[in-house]
Amino acid sequence: MDIYSEIILDHYKHPHHHGLLSDVKDHITVHNPLCGDTITIEVMTDPHDRIENVGFESTGCAISTATMSMLSDRIIGKTCEDVIQMTPEDIQSMLGVTLSPSRIKCAILGQEAVVRSLEHKA
Amino acid sequence: MKKNLRSQFPLLQADNELVYLDNAATTQTPSVVLDEIYKYYTKYRANIHRGIYDISEHASGAYEQVREIVARFIGADDISQIIFTRGTTESINLVAHGWAETHVQKGDEILVSELEHHSNFVPWYEVCKKTGAQMKIISLSDDFTLDMDAYARMLSKKVKLVCVTAISNVTGTTNDISTITRMAHEYGAKVLVDGAQGVAHRSCDVEKDDMDFFAFSGHKMYGPTGVGVLYGKPELLASMDPFLYGGGMVDLVSLEEVTYRDVPTRFEGGTPPIAQVIGLGAAVQFIETIGIQEICNHERMLSDYAHEKLSKIDGLTLFHPVINGSSILSFSMKGIHPHDIAAICNTQNIAIRAGHHCAQPLMKRLGVSATARISFGIYNTKEDIDALILALHAVQEKFI
Numbered sequence A: 001m002d003i004y005s006e007i008i009l010d011h012y013k014h015p016h017h018h019g020l021l022s023d024v025k026d027h028i029t030v031h032n033p034l035c036g037d038t039i040t041i042e043v044m045t046d047p048h049d050r051i052e053n054v055g056f057e058s059t060g061c062a063i064s065t066a067t068m069s070m071l072s073d074r075i076i077g078k079t080c081e082d083v084i085q086m087t088p089e090d091i092q093s094m095l096g097v098t099l100s101p102s103r104i105k106c107a108i109l110g111q112e113a114v115v116r117s118l119e120h121k122a
Numbered sequence B: 001m002k003k004n005l006r007s008q009f010p011l012l013q014a015d016n017e018l019v020y021l022d023n024a025a026t027t028q029t030p031s032v033v034l035d036e037i038y039k040y041y042t043k044y045r046a047n048i049h050r051g052i053y054d055i056s057e058h059a060s061g062a063y064e065q066v067r068e069i070v071a072r073f074i075g076a077d078d079i080s081q082i083i084f085t086r087g088t089t090e091s092i093n094l095v096a097h098g099w100a101e102t103h104v105q106k107g108d109e110i111l112v113s114e115l116e117h118h119s120n121f122v123p124w125y126e127v128c129k130k131t132g133a134q135m136k137i138i139s140l141s142d143d144f145t146l147d148m149d150a151y152a153r154m155l156s157k158k159v160k161l162v163c164v165t166a167i168s169n170v171t172g173t174t175n176d177i178s179t180i181t182r183m184a185h186e187y188g189a190k191v192l193v194d195g196a197q198g199v200a201h202r203s204c205d206v207e208k209d210d211m212d213f214f215a216f217s218g219h220k221m222y223g224p225t226g227v228g229v230l231y232g233k234p235e236l237l238a239s240m241d242p243f244l245y246g247g248g249m250v251d252l253v254s255l256e257e258v259t260y261r262d263v264p265t266r267f268e269g270g271t272p273p274i275a276q277v278i279g280l281g282a283a284v285q286f287i288e289t290i291g292i293q294e295i296c297n298h299e300r301m302l303s304d305y306a307h308e309k310l311s312k313i314d315g316l317t318l319f320h321p322v323i324n325g326s327s328i329l330s331f332s333m334k335g336i337h338p339h340d341i342a343a344i345c346n347t348q349n350i351a352i353r354a355g356h357h358c359a360q361p362l363m364k365r366l367g368v369s370a371t372a373r374i375s376f377g378i379y380n381t382k383e384d385i386d387a388l389i390l391a392l393h394a395v396q397e398k399f400i
């Protein structure tokens, strides 16, 4: 299966929510210890703890960057719990591809970044 | 290479299309090595050293004979200088725990090159943390070779140990070990050489290069996984503490006193990797049969060819010295992450590695988070490189 679909490549080349939010001071960075890739992220929440906005910067492969981009679109209006509940299968179906175990690690880094960022705020 | 050696590797025979360019991670195993391991398991499997019956004597003899084979291969004077370990990492940790922790003190310095794999970096970081000694980094020049002037300036009576790799597992830089040891010895410093990427590709002579410690792994030299070697000068091994205590390494044990066996057995606590040591012996003989110079020439030809072809690809940056470059080359491609390069190569059945290669300080120096890396073995051919170049063009097409 070609995991480099048009959609994934498009999100990789033009990631949504790319760039840190100027009005949020807290950002956190997560690493993939296997490859040294990083995502730095800021998440804004509303008074009901729903995600209002996301901004990120990353050094990562197409899979990790595209996942972070798609995930950012998807989680607006969601809670931390909603993000925690996402399974690797959910993420693969969001991407529309099936990944090998080593590439799943690339794909779930973004979810970890969001969760860690929300926990950090709490 | 006089003949194509691919036919001697069952895995490469079974998957005839596989282009295997990840030999720095681990090499494939030739039949002669597999046969020796199989023979041990099916004809004379027994534990060594203590058995008073034929197959145990046979196994002990085969195990000890590999010490001779290895000693000759690396130019060691005596078989007692050859310690079997689980691999390079364990060999280096043995020196760190057994020697450095008791011979290095606050105020001393350990020099480590910027090229090092984490296994020749982290143990020294920990030794310095425990002893209060200071770890200093010998930097890399812009041509990817070690800055020997900086090294000369760093040497002083405070330096107790210098840790360098024979060949970098990222850039393929080949270090001038005999010069490094000569300079260190003028100040009384010892030198540990990480030979993991060296032994299967270049002639490594511990006597000629005057190394104090030399570490390497079987699995990167056509041998089995789970075995490695530490060589040490006799006076250093004599002053080194064991780090695995248990059976096999003791002489007499009572409540009052424990005495240890002589070097090297005192460093081989527990049942050693017997089958793997036997396989390692076969791997050394396999390399010697082909001839290390022949291997070196073949890989040099491949590396020059790859260097030339890769340089022609637009937007590709090579991290590989032109002089003294070995059969390992790292590169990056503009706008494309190394993981994606490797994943697309994989769809064409080409195995290359992408990542930080357990050398994060070096990645930082190179200004990247990861590289794509190819590394050759004796079975690789120019056609393998041609296939890679085609795949890299396909990678570019996808991402442009």
Ligand SMILES: Cc1ncc(COP(=O)(O)O)c(C=O)c1O
Residues within 6 Å of the ligand: B024, B025, B086, B087, B088, B089, B090, B117, B119, B120, B165, B167, B168, B169, B194, B196, B197, B217
């Ligand atoms: C230069 C270098 N040193 C040390 C090691 C560690 O070897 P092992 O994992 O066999 O202990 C490697 C393996 O990748 C290496 O390339």
